[in-house]
Amino acid sequence: MNRRKFIRDAALSSLVAGVAIPEFASASSSSSQTQSTAADNDNGRKHPLAITMWEFSWIERRWPGAGYEDWDQALDELVVRGYDAVRIDPFPHLLAADPHKTWTLQPEWNTQMWGSPDANRVVLLPGLFEFLGKCRQRGIVVGLSTWYRKDDADTRMTITGPEVLAANWIKTLDLISEAGFIDSILYTDLCNEWPGKDWAPFVKPSMTYGDWAKPESLEYMHKAIRLVREKYPKMPLLFSCAEDRPENYLEHDLSDFDLLDPHIWMVQQNDGEFYKLSEYGYERFDAKGYTNLSLKADDLYRARPEYWQKLLLDTIDRHAAVSHQMKMPLITTECWGIVDYKDWPLLKWDWVKDLCALGAQRAAWTGQWLAVATSNFCGPQFVGMWRDKAWHQQLTHAIRTAEIAPPLRQGRLYARL
Numbered sequence: 001m002n003r004r005k006f007i008r009d010a011a012l013s014s015l016v017a018g019v020a021i022p023e024f025a026s027a028s029s030s031s032s033q034t035q036s037t038a039a040d041n042d043n044g045r046k047h048p049l050a051i052t053m054w055e056f057s058w059i060e061r062r063w064p065g066a067g068y069e070d071w072d073q074a075l076d077e078l079v080v081r082g083y084d085a086v087r088i089d090p091f092p093h094l095l096a097a098d099p100h101k102t103w104t105l106q107p108e109w110n111t112q113m114w115g116s117p118d119a120n121r122v123v124l125l126p127g128l129f130e131f132l133g134k135c136r137q138r139g140i141v142v143g144l145s146t147w148y149r150k151d152d153a154d155t156r157m158t159i160t161g162p163e164v165l166a167a168n169w170i171k172t173l174d175l176i177s178e179a180g181f182i183d184s185i186l187y188t189d190l191c192n193e194w195p196g197k198d199w200a201p202f203v204k205p206s207m208t209y210g211d212w213a214k215p216e217s218l219e220y221m222h223k224a225i226r227l228v229r230e231k232y233p234k235m236p237l238l239f240s241c242a243e244d245r246p247e248n249y250l251e252h253d254l255s256d257f258d259l260l261d262p263h264i265w266m267v268q269q270n271d272g273e274f275y276k277l278s279e280y281g282y283e284r285f286d287a288k289g290y291t292n293l294s295l296k297a298d299d300l301y302r303a304r305p306e307y308w309q310k311l312l313l314d315t316i317d318r319h320a321a322v323s324h325q326m327k328m329p330l331i332t333t334e335c336w337g338i339v340d341y342k343d344w345p346l347l348k349w350d351w352v353k354d355l356c357a358l359g360a361q362r363a364a365w366t367g368q369w370l371a372v373a374t375s376n377f378c379g380p381q382f383v384g385m386w387r388d389k390a391w392h393q394q395l396t397h398a399i400r401t402a403e404i405a406p407p408l409r410q411g412r413l414y415a416r417l
Helices: 003-016 070-082 092-097 128-139 162-178 215-231 246-251 265-280 289-305 305-326 350-366 389-400 411-415
Strands: 049-055 086-087 104-105 120-123 141-144 183-188 330-332 370-374
Touching: 003 389, 049 330, 086 120, 086 289, 092 141, 092 162, 104 350, 128 162, 162 215, 162 289, 265 289, 289 350, 305 350, 305 411, 350 370, 350 389
Parallel strands: 049 086, 049 370, 086 141, 141 183, 330 370
Antiparallel strands: 104 120
């Protein structure tokens, strides 16, 4: 055995060794199970999916060396790493306007590795159908979400209310259904991190992250879900809300949601303590944030690893407890350690991977998650994370052999696993 690999794997396992499993959790499968194929079902019982987020990168990052220029290669590498689900943006507002148009997209940032760092052009059809077909050939199911990317005409601002938002999604699902791929869709998230100003600037009255529970937001979400559900009654639906305090979900009627997709990171706990100490401010077009992160993050984490790990575990357990009380399944597609990161001078992946391993396994062990991501860096453009195949395989095996809590073995989402 490779001694270095043995030490690394032992360290990974030690992160979760001895961690108490919450009372509501079902027992996870024995680690002695061999890695199985497809959904890792035994005797017909379903297990969680290992999901990754390819958001808008799947179609934007297709220039040479960007990671997705060859979908066959990218998807084959995803399968090798053990993943069986992917979350993408089908651009519903642009599909509904003109699915065959060449759209010019404006950059959301130039500091990050998701999407394009500069203006780009995409044609959505037939590319979306080609991608869905390649996923189906490999047994990969697809979760739909949207970041409402800005094009040169800012088409997203034509969404004047929930009726328009719903109509755009119905048109999107109609196109997918007519092409024969509706059974490949795991769920539909009507807006990423609703109603964050970056992804939903069209909402009136103006709202932003954390405002999902305002009466105007709740009314908007309920109406949009109702309209889409009238056409697609079997489709699991939600808005992935930006919420740091999961207990807030208990204070509102979300019975029309089929699942929650909480985005959970250690760095956002204690009011963003880790990022504040490392002087990182989510800079989108300014390199100073990554300069500060490069100089401070590694030392900051290594000075108190148990403290940062506990912050992560505590918030995962709180989300699981809320899910248990609501009888609402969870998926998490953006997680577990740090929000923004990339291959960069002085930025090391080892502690990030340790936190992600801790979070992914903890979430899977609770039994409350029906799909679990290993990070929001699980794509070929994040070379330092992507190239460690054994790390991915160990975690996706743990996810896909975990048990789902018995109360969650029903419903629209469970039926599509």
